[in-house]
Amino acid sequence: MAEAQTFSTAPATPRHRIEVLYSNAVDVWVAWLPQFQDATGRYPVLAPAERKVAADPARAATRVAIRTLLARYCGSTPADLRFKTGPFGKPELIDSPLSFSASRRCNLALIAVAAKGRLGVDLEISRPLPELDGICAMLHPAERALIANTPRARRKYLFYRIWTRKEAALKAIGTGLAFGLDGFSVVGEQICNRVAGPCLTAGAAPLALHDLTCGGNWLAAVATEIDAARPRLFALSPPETAQGDCS
Numbered sequence: 001m002a003e004a005q006t007f008s009t010a011p012a013t014p015r016h017r018i019e020v021l022y023s024n025a026v027d028v029w030v031a032w033l034p035q036f037q038d039a040t041g042r043y044p045v046l047a048p049a050e051r052k053v054a055a056d057p058a059r060a061a062t063r064v065a066i067r068t069l070l071a072r073y074c075g076s077t078p079a080d081l082r083f084k085t086g087p088f089g090k091p092e093l094i095d096s097p098l099s100f101s102a103s104r105r106c107n108l109a110l111i112a113v114a115a116k117g118r119l120g121v122d123l124e125i126s127r128p129l130p131e132l133d134g135i136c137a138m139l140h141p142a143e144r145a146l147i148a149n150t151p152r153a154r155r156k157y158l159f160y161r162i163w164t165r166k167e168a169a170l171k172a173i174g175t176g177l178a179f180g181l182d183g184f185s186v187v188g189e190q191i192c193n194r195v196a197g198p199c200l201t202a203g204a205a206p207l208a209l210h211d212l213t214c215g216g217n218w219l220a221a222v223a224t225e226i227d228a229a230r231p232r233l234f235a236l237s238p239p240e241t242a243q244g245d246c247s
């Protein structure tokens with residue numbers, strides 16, 4: 001499966017907006033969440049109804065980071081962006097065709113942005129998984145077989161690759177885990193893996209799955225129906241902070 005890419009430290013500028021809108025780019029940004037936390041806990045940049053997430057500082061900070069980033073792509077201000085959520089909780093911008101998806105673990109978030117189409121991102125931290133065999137039982141038979149035929153020392157890595165691809169795809173289609181894990185497979189081809197449309201939603205364009213490596217034990221994947229080159233990786237936070245862990 002695909003190997004490491006590094007995050008560019010370029011700031012989000014109008015150039016990113018133009019490139020995403022006119023060249024089919026898919027951008028993925030890493031954000032160091034403490035940088036987006038509000039020490040007062042009030043989070044004025046969030047919509048009033050959204051401020052209940054302040055009880056979870058990482059969640060609130062992710063919302064602030066999403067607004068900060070998307071405002072630059074939309075040519076707006078963070079507090080002015082308006083969102084709606086789909087039936088399973090997928091957030092979407094109301095006044096813009098831009099697609100985005102976010103995932104957070106501990107103090108890091110990944111935010112993916114594209115001009116259009118279904119888009120999902122998932123970020124995980126590789127940790128010891130004594131329950132690996134039990135989780136694998138929930139996967140598609142082709143995924144289970146691949147893991148079972150892999151040397152034990154590599155199984156956890158392979159599992160995380162499959163899991164992040166899977167969650168990214170499920171976030172792209174907007175159902176999340178409610179769709180189930182065993183009804184489609186994300187293995188079979190290399191690097192840019194395409195999931196056939198009919199197995200996720202009838203008639204939809206296939207999703208391209210991209211593996212990302214964010215450094216250390218962090219793994220991620222992006223699912224997009226834009227037939228793009230590999231996603232472009234950027235750091236929304238200073239690079240020296242974007243190497244965070246769970247400590």
Ligand SMILES: CC(C)(COP(=O)(O)OP(=O)(O)OC[C@H]1O[C@@H](n2cnc3c(N)ncnc32)[C@H](O)[C@@H]1OP(=O)(O)O)[C@@H](O)C(=O)NCCC(=O)NCCS
Nearest residue numbers: 059088089090091102103104122171172174175176177178
């Ligand atoms: C979406 C889901 C996979 C996220 O899993 P996770 O690994 O815990 O969390 P992540 O950090 O990767 O992603 C969270 C973000 O995904 C987005 N999200 C939530 N629901 C989503 C959905 N259905 N589709 C796409 N994205 C979704 C939101 O931005 C969310 O951030 P928030 O918590 O601030 O709202 C999981 O919550 C899920 O399956 N939800 C679907 C609904 C569901 O089955 N709920 C169960 C009770 S009905």
